Amino acid sequence: MNQLAISVQDLNLYYGDKQALRKINMEIEEKSVTALIGPSGCGKSTFLRTLNRMNDLIPGVRIDGEIMIHNQNIYDDEVDVEMLRKQVGMVFQAPNPFPKSIYDNVAYGPRIHGIKNKSRLDEIVEKSLRGAALWDEVKDRLKDRATGLSGGQQQRLCIARALAVEPEILLMDEPTSALDPISTLKIEELVQELKKNYTIVIVTHNMQQAARISDKTAFFLNGDMIEYDNTDKLFSNPQNKQTEDYITGRFG
């Protein structure tokens, strides 16, 4: 078994009075892909956002339990949330490049973290774009506006932007739901490539996608994590009736 990247213990989350996650326990290995599946509103995105404290930004959210990353509970008071988000990067559903050049999108994070040297930034931009399988398509137009790229290219640019600050963990919230099938396939191939170096947690509505790209899958329902297992096993031989009903299309 690989080292653990993330260990979640008895995690509860409330939006005001409403409990959205109930006693979640989950261990995620380094350099693996974990898919979060379940019907709309079951808490997948909420859970994903707990892993880099993105829910902190939402008023009225209350969280208890622990999420350990490198032997540190990320909810401890002394945790530097900016550093946490550098370590645990995020890619969103709709590609959201900044209205800046391709180069400046990727250099944005490193610049914020104090890197000013032009040749160092050039190196990071190239490495990140290569890492996101986009370099060959954009190397001759790095000064062009990012918003001129296709949707699939924009999403790979957002992945490059996340890679540029050298995270260990990448969170992806339905990263292909706004993309056409070919762009989707490229991102799926990219995820397979990225897991050699990163731990990836991905929310997907698409069960075939979860089956294709993940090592482990967690099935959520109404704020509970119903089943969490090797992807092959969860899809071929689910232990829970609700998981079975969901993956066979009986609800959701």
Ligand SMILES: Nc1ncnc2c1ncn2[C@@H]1O[C@H](COP(=O)(O)OP(=O)(O)OP(=O)(O)O)[C@@H](O)[C@H]1O
């Ligand atoms: N900012 C918020 N304030 C209050 N309630 C929220 C907020 N965000 C989500 N919720 C509620 O928490 C529950 C879980 O939502 P969440 O978005 O995590 O589900 P999901 O499984 O990701 O759904 P989807 O697949 O539709 O994105 C839902 O009942 C939702 O209405």
